[in-house]
Amino acid sequence: MDFKDFWYAVAESKDLERNTAVGAALLGEWLVLFRDENGSAAVLVDRCLHRCAKLSEGRVRDGRLQCAYHGWVYDGTGRVVCAPANGPDRGGREIARARALPVREADGYVYVRLSDSPGSELEPFRIPHYLEKGWAAIRLKNHFKNNVTNCVENFVDIPHTAFVHPRIFRVSKNEMFGAHVCRRDGSVTVNYRNERANLGMFSWFLNPSGREIKHTDRFIMPNVTSVDYDFGRKRRFVITSQSVPIADEETLVFTDLTYNYGVWNKLAKPIIRRQARTIINQDRAILESQMKVIRKYGAHFSNTGADLIHVLIESIRDEIAGGGDPRLLPERSHEIEFWV
Numbered sequence: 001m002d003f004k005d006f007w008y009a010v011a012e013s014k015d016l017e018r019n020t021a022v023g024a025a026l027l028g029e030w031l032v033l034f035r036d037e038n039g040s041a042a043v044l045v046d047r048c049l050h051r052c053a054k055l056s057e058g059r060v061r062d063g064r065l066q067c068a069y070h071g072w073v074y075d076g077t078g079r080v081v082c083a084p085a086n087g088p089d090r091g092g093r094e095i096a097r098a099r100a101l102p103v104r105e106a107d108g109y110v111y112v113r114l115s116d117s118p119g120s121e122l123e124p125f126r127i128p129h130y131l132e133k134g135w136a137a138i139r140l141k142n143h144f145k146n147n148v149t150n151c152v153e154n155f156v157d158i159p160h161t162a163f164v165h166p167r168i169f170r171v172s173k174n175e176m177f178g179a180h181v182c183r184r185d186g187s188v189t190v191n192y193r194n195e196r197a198n199l200g201m202f203s204w205f206l207n208p209s210g211r212e213i214k215h216t217d218r219f220i221m222p223n224v225t226s227v228d229y230d231f232g233r234k235r236r237f238v239i240t241s242q243s244v245p246i247a248d249e250e251t252l253v254f255t256d257l258t259y260n261y262g263v264w265n266k267l268a269k270p271i272i273r274r275q276a277r278t279i280i281n282q283d284r285a286i287l288e289s290q291m292k293v294i295r296k297y298g299a300h301f302s303n304t305g306a307d308l309i310h311v312l313i314e315s316i317r318d319e320i321a322g323g324g325d326p327r328l329l330p331e332r333s334h335e336i337e338f339w340v
Helices: 148-155 200-206 262-297 305-321
Strands: 008-012 022-026 029-035 041-045 059-061 064-066 080-082 103-106 109-112 136-144 176-184 187-193 214-220 224-232 235-247 250-260 332-339
Touching: 008 022, 008 029, 008 235, 008 250, 041 103, 041 109, 064 080, 136 262, 148 224, 148 235, 148 250, 148 262, 148 305, 176 305, 187 305, 214 305, 250 262, 305 332
Parallel strands: none
Antiparallel strands: 008 109, 022 029, 022 235, 029 041, 059 064, 103 109, 136 250, 176 187, 176 332, 187 214, 214 224, 224 235, 235 250
């Protein structure tokens, strides 16, 4: 198994309009996205075969991509269908073929896989409750100056919230949390206990009854986190983050907030969007700071029992980096306690 075997969201479908070329990056590879003659998403390596100009700086006409340098034209399969300098008879004969990559569209995303022959058939992660009746959805896109591992660990890390997002998300109350942590089949699942009211300035709205919250966090290999708060009937909130590796120290994160609050769905949307942007910007700042320190001193972490979630996530990503299949790792289950 390899990181290139997985599907990654590299753009939103709505941004891939007809006659538009969109540049993207994935695992250090430059990509160009456009819609072919049938309106389907096509993805090529962002390099013209002629004189190495970026194809994403070209233009699309009738589902074909023309390089901005010498006008070579590519179809959705990467075949060169026109080389203008060759004269009047400049089509109908294959000159060369650019590398086209596997592509799919789902839940409003364009997914790309770098491997043509993956070691295992894997499907793109589907966004929970996206466009489902009774549910509202907010989608955010942000760049983080850190790697995927550190990003996904941050997104399922409760202890940092009281310090990075004070009052907005949580405050430090020295309350004990319990959790059952399980690594199984390439995923890490955390089921929390004793969580009730410490949810920042909107606790009164999120959980007015003060009942124990059914809170489950998941990491799904290689780059997805899902944070699920179930407060009761018509009070559910799910945060799905896809951390897309652009380069070693740069990650594109698509965040989907799907929630069901009945009649409050529409009214709550601008408030949720604003608060989510504030929280994400705070995470971006702390993760950028972390990467600066790692770059200078190395990633030597001192873990405690509360960090078991991170250790298990790292074991999965390390297994993929080493060419192994994390689904074959032995199952591990633990009970942990920590204070917030």
